[in-house]
Amino acid sequence: MTRSTSRGAQLATDTVEDLTRGDGPILKVEELFLYFRASYGVVQAVADASFELGRGRTVALLGESGCGKTSLARAILRLLPRNVETYRGRVFLDGRDIMKFSDERFRREVRWREISMVSQAAMNALNPVLKVGFQVAEPLLLNHKTGKQEAYDRARDVFRVVGVPQDFMNRYAFELSGGMRQRVIIAMALITSPSLVILDEPTSALDVLTQAGIMNALKKIKHELGQSFMLITHDIATSSELADEVVCMYAGQIVEHSKAERFYREPLHPYAEKLMASVPTLREDKRLDFIPGQPPSLFDPPAGCRFAERCHKRFERCAEDPPLFVHGDETVRCWLYEKG
């Protein structure tokens, strides 16, 4: 295939890091910072984010609106607005430090080839005057190595994978329902067989049944193709459908990174604990809880732990900024776990 040959060509020119490719984590983020300039000052959207994602696994990025979930995803994909103040850290994709790539090389070799993204509400951004089949095949057609026939065949394949009837190739976006449009967008992200697909709120605008249908399709892709996903959502119940592990964010920081079994049962960080307690459950009868107060401003985040002000387990230590502590298999940013 064209892709494997182009990869082989890269190997010769790339640095030593390439040799680790194949068995390490698919994505490794280290000390990633993303600050924006605004008229009021500097918005610390992502501060010191570090985590790893294993091959074929799915991580759910959870947190309330404005906590920096989408900013983190865009920082990984280097889709940045103009007002970036600080953008640094290391992002390893398949063992290669893609932060060192020039913008042009990143565009050619990483974006949509290795990492693709299903943006929030992208289903409403389909081009109304082009057939959806063409729109899905477009990433391959633009990459000159793929012929038209081959690209359309591949598009038909991904349509089948995401569960869109093949004759929809020749339809326009307005002829499709919301659920089908969302599937088309997912097909678009899958067509280049990327190593990682970032899903930003893929089901938030859809109905319950449609949502379950999309989640079924994503599960199938995950199991059949061994696709790695990064799922960004604030809908905790839905995230449990796909997540093997959970990264929980609060006020621009990663506060907990746990296996799904741990996070959905008994999360470590007090914020995650409260967040889980606020999720209504259908079958189980539980008393709901909420977190009093509001998240801090990202212009001027408080010194020390950013959650301290709303935390029910606060103690003297919280006046200092907690680092990420390792607690068993999990990492958590909270002084309670200082002893490990």
Add this chain to the structure above:
Amino acid sequence: MKTKTMPSLMVEETEDRTLLAVKDLRTWFELKRWGFISVGFVRAVDGVSFDLKRGEAVTIVGESGSGKTTLLRTILGLARPTGGEMFFAGRRLNGDRGQMERDLTWLRWQTGFVQQDPYGALAPFMNIRRILMEPLIINKVNKAEREQRIRESLEEVRLIPVDEFLPKFPHMLSGGQQQRVVVARALLLHPMLIAADEPVSMLDASVRVEILELMSRIQKTHQLGVIYITHDLSSVRYFSERAFVMYAGKLVEKAECKEIVHNTLHPYTQVLLRAIPDPEPENVAQMRDIPAGEPPSLIHPPSGCRFHPRCPHIIEGLCDVDEPPEFEPIPGHFVECWLYKDNGSPGTE
């Protein structure tokens, strides 16, 4: 003090505890070609009946396009019903045109509306004082009382200290605080009924519960009738005692929330429940069993039961021909489904 208390209020005290009675309500929207040739109707609400007692909260659950918002708008007098009857506090509401206008003025005193998107519902160029003043001015509450009512309702929704919030503009508040302002506005005229259209769907998980608790506390202290609309079945229990499930313009199942969840009768509700995940790590390993297809068109709804094209328990020759009436297999649990025509046991699941 010049308060607009309507004389009819005195009459109702002697009547039963029903606040709102809806009988076979229909709201159809006419589709026109070139502005005058009628080409059909969108049957957004098609034969809905229910009762709401004073001080009771009910939830209407349904997918988007099921007509739940239109039902609410019809009850609030924002959409004109095309058929059926509505009684609010003992008064019949949709009489002739002149009567309707007089009724509406009165009805709007008695009802409060909590919108879905708080930011969209609050005028961005008005401060909180002005936003809350508006309904009082329109409804001719005298000046001395206005300020006091505003303070009362802000305290009620816990936006304290009140003086700090009054001069603020909506963009200066968080989503949760904005929604509290919307709730405060709905309470200003001391209504008997609050209608809330997905009051928490735009808010973050951690704030939702706070708003829900606030609303249920207000409902209990003032003995308000409340109609909630939501698409989220898992939160229904926290809203109210009873829930109605709406599908394609009809209420297909009406029962207490516990009954709906644990003793589900209608096949549509069963499908809906199966589709909803609880946050459990095991979900990763299971596929959800959901029917193919989409909700039907409301312009040409399927004959017979509207769920029959997607229903796993279809009875050929009955479900696709005749519309099911309402059965009551269990006292207080109503369902519009032919499976229960002999009032027998469900025979499903």
